[in-house]
Amino acid sequence: MRTDLRREDIELLAPAGNWEAMRAAVANGANAVYFGVEKFNARARAHNFLMAELPDIMEFLHMYGVKGFLTFNILVFENELEDAKELIDACIDAGVDAVIVQDLGLVRMIREISPDFPIHGSTQMTITSSEAVEFTKPYDMERVVLGRENSLKHIQKIAADTKSELEVFVHGALCVSYSGQCLTSEMWGGRSANRGECAQACRLPYDMIVDNELKDMGNIAYVLSPKDLAALELVPELIEAGVTSFKIEGRLKSAEYVANVVSKYSRAIDAYFAGEAYDPNVIDIAELEQSFSRGFTHGFLSGTNHQELVDGTFPKKRGVFLGHVKKVFRDAILIDLQAPLKRGDGIVFDAGDPTQDEEGGRVYDLRIKGQKIEGKVEAGMYEIVMGRNDVNLGRINVGDKVWRTSDPELDRRLRKTFDTEKPYRTFPVNVSVHGTIGQPLVTIWTDVKTEQTVTIKSDKAAEAALKRPLSDEVLRDQLGRLGGTVYHLGELTLDLEGEIIVPMSELNRMRREASEQLLALRIAPRQYQKRDVDVYEDTLAAEPADGSTANLIALCRSLEQIEAAGKTDVDYIYADFEFVRDYPKAVELARQAGKKIALATPRILMPGERGILLNIIKAKPDGILIRNTGAAYFFEQERPEGIELIGDFSLNIANHKAANLFLERGLKRVTASYDLNTEQMVDLLSQSDASKIEVVIHQHMPMFHTEHCVYATFLSEGNDYTNCGQVCEQHRVSLRDRVDFEHPVRVDTGCRNTVYNAVDQSGAEFLSEFLQYGVCTYRVEFLEEDGGRVQEVLKLYRQALQNEVTGTHVWRTLNATNQLGVTRGQLNKTGVTRG
Structure with missing residues (x-):
């Protein structure tokens, strides 16, 4: 056990999607709550609060000594900066304890304010590395929330290297993609995960195509749907590793869920500091499963284990596993129960195909050989009688799994913890009383938690007592009547000269005034500095660009593509290979063709992976395509001579402030976020030096980027790269969706998977618009195209830039010559005229 920490050094951070959930969090031991308002947060589907409610929210939380963090964790588009400023101003005025931010442009704006x-x-x-944490330090960020993919060893190293406050998710749903790096919802439905509109494409079924053949996966279809994170038994290790804040996921979950999870993690943290062993028992885990579970896992906290993260047989909440159907009677189902069950519980019958409607409902009766049983039953063979209108027994089969999906008794017990008029907790207040005959009685009240003090005097002077003078007993009784407030009497100190008395009514008034004044101090908004700023005072503008002199870049993913691109008139080649070991050969081929070449960093940098970046420098490219803030910081410190640094799409640049921030940190140019449609792109370009902004005009959208390796999971029995047999070097995998598109899955040098959209995306029709705003650098990305196709596509875009053909001609030609056609992707979600 660490001796340098106190219980108050560790924060338990709970989600709140509404007032009920917020009360549940406070009542069950949360030290802080995070919540969103009606816009600008990553849970657009949650009920959310209103900006006007911020003062009330903070008063409620601060009354109980709980911090409140507002989620502002989305990208902010250019035309939203004024509204974003309004919300930040409101947060400052209301005394919000912190905002949780994704957009570095927003970080810059907040620091201006x-x-x-x-x-x-x-x-x-x-943020997954020490370098990424260090990148944020110039902006005086109070803490960072690490990626869910970081292990305990990673966390320990980051904590030791950075000495920063670290927040880590410990319970709830897991995203299969790295947070901030999922573009699937944007690509398929214009519902960006970076805008709080995730469509949960990872929870859909996919067929697995291996080397162009359909792989028989049995009942496994949900190959991208992770189990839920549950790290209850890892609480001691997390504290020892340096975690400052334990974060629970679930702003879309019920108040009962919040009460359940918060209470159990609070108990585990308390046990650590009490020096007690806390081993979650079967009941604790079952109750957590009952509130919400797709099956539990440690995620990546215990290290990578590809055989544990994904079950694959179902994508949604299951609850507690009860057993299997043994027999179906005329009016009941025989089940070999492996967990408790009682009347009123909700159950579902799992036939192995969650895409179909499942039979389920409430348990009406429990029987043994036809004899009714009262009360709860434990493990054993029991007949389950369902309501006649709930279940079609003809659709239930022997062997079906049975899950308990709801437990009304548990819900009632959890609700009682927060559905009450009484204060959820009280805090000690120390009182010292000073009295002399002929002088007002003086009471000094100190809120022990906040150390705030008020002094209350009697309106009347103390008199000599004829009977029952003020004593410890009398004052403790009168001043301790604090019921209905958030206070209880702590220490009472008396300094009385002689036997004195004041009216009981005076003591009651003094007590009421003291508690009211202390409460007012407790809930007073925290004070911050605030400046009135013009959010557009730092904008820039570029002159219109000449397409005939514009730069055309080819991003290649094979040596064949680099050779082909080298024979065209492209101005620059980017290499984005699965294995860094092939980068020297890529540089050699580009040099032979007389082309400048930049090498792409991995999209993620984890602790221990600096060697990858050093190898990129050793290959001596002309440039480096920076894909994460950790790499940006690394190269900012290394300053490799003669190598220019270029920011890629994954830096999520969606407004001019973010663009300026990265340019000021040493990048020569930056790439606009893939979350921007054409209107939003034009807004960004109109307020920025567009000559330093690169636009990807053609690509296969990289939809999921994930630590979960489908190659290792489903083509080997290995847990990670050390024992998976490197099956990714022997096979090619694609995931076929419900409309029969096959999306290629590729592995990078860190063994991470990227799922690419099957269909090319082209923005050719918007070239003239982008040129008008000053964009002079355009990128065409290739995935699996052969050399001939590379040259054909590059020729079309060069012709369009030189105004020899229209963008519409390019789009139609690509559409006609591509087997799957092409899409306009997210760029098409706009009112901008195409030309």
Whole structure:
């Protein structure tokens, strides 16, 4: 056990999607709550609060000594900066304890408004390394939320290297993709995960295509749907590793869920500091499963284990596993129960195909050989009688799994913890009483938690007592009547000269005034500095670009593509290979063709992976394509001579402030976020030096980027790269969706998977618009195209830039010559005229 920490050094951070959930969090031991308002947060589907409610929210939380963090964890588009400023101003005025932020442009704006308003770096920032933490330090961010993919060893190293406050998710749903790096919802439905509109494409079924053949996966279809995170038994290790804040996921979950999870993690943290062993028992785990579970896992906290993260047979809440159907009677189902069950519980019958409607309902009766049983039953063979209108027994089969999906008794017990008029907790107040005959009685009240003090005097002077003078007993009784407030009497100190008395009514008034004044101090908004700023005072503008002199870049993913691109008139080649070991050969081929070449960093940088970046430098490219803030910081410190640094799309640049921030940190140019449609892109370009912004005009959208390796999971029995047999070097995998598109899955040098959209995306029709705003650098990305196709596509875009053909001609030609056609992707969600 660490001896340098106190219980108050560790924060238990709970989600709140509404007032009920917020009360549940406070009542069950949360030290802080995070919540969103009606816009600008990553849970657009949650009920959310209103900006106007911020003062009430903070008063309620601070009354109980709980901190409140507002989630502002989305990308902010250019035309939203004024509204974003309005919300930040409201947060400062209401005394919000911190905002949780994804967008580094927003971080920059907040610091312009206030130098001391606390900022937390969201997990959407994709902070997974010490270098990424260090990148944020110039902006005085109070803490960062690490990626869910970091292990305990990673966390320990990051904590030791950075000495920063670290927040880590410990319970709830897991995203299969790195947070901030999922573009699937944007690509398929214009519902960006970076805008709080995740469509949960990872929870859909996919067929697995291996080397162009359909792999028989049995009942496994949900190959991208992770189990839920549950790290209850890892609480001691997390504290020892340096975690400052334990974060629970679930702003879309019920108040009962919040009460359940918070109470159990609070108990585990308390046990650690009490020096007690806390081993979650079967009941604790079952109750957590009951509130919400797709099956539990440690995620990546215990290290990578590809055989544990994904079950694959179902994508949604299951609850507690009860057993299997043994027999179906005329009016009941025989089940070999492996967990408790009682009347009123909700159950579902799992036939192995969650895409179909499942039979389920409430348990009406329990029987043994036809004899009714009262009360709860434990493990054993029992007949389950369901309501006649709930279940079609003809659709239930022997062997079906049975799950308990709801437990009304548990819900009632959890609700009682917060559905009450009584204060959820009280705090000690120490009182000292000073009295002399002929002088007002003086009471000094100190809120022990906040150390705030008020002095209350009697309106009447103390008199000599004829009977029953003020004593410890009398004063403790009168001043301790604090019921209905958040206070209880702590220490009472008396300094009385002689036997004195004041009216009981005076003592009652003094007590009421003291508790009211202490409460007013307790709930008073925290004070921050605030400046009135013009959010557009730092904008820039570029002159219109000449397409005939514009730069055309080819991003290649094979040596064949680099050779082909080298024979065209492209101005620059980017290499984005699965294995860094092939980069020297890529540089050699580009040099032979007389082309400048940049090498792409991995999209993620984890602790221990600096060697990858050093190898990129050793290959001596002309440039480096920076894909994460950890790499940006590394190269900012290394300053490799003669190598230019270029920011890629994964830095999530969606407004001019973010673009300026990265340019000021040493990048020569930056790439606009893939979350921007054409209108939003034009907004960004109109306020920025567009000559330093690169636009990807053609690509296969990289939809999921994930630590979960489908190659290792389903083509081997290995847990990680050390024992998976490197099956990714022997096979090619694609995932076929419900409309028969096959999306390629590729592995990078860190063994991470990227799922690419099957269909090319082209923005050719918007070229003239982008040129008008000054964009002079355009990128065409290739995935699996052969050399001939590479040259054909590059020729079309060069012709369009030189105004020899229209963008519409390019789009139609690509559409006609591509087997799957092409899409306009997210760029098409706009009112901008195409030309």
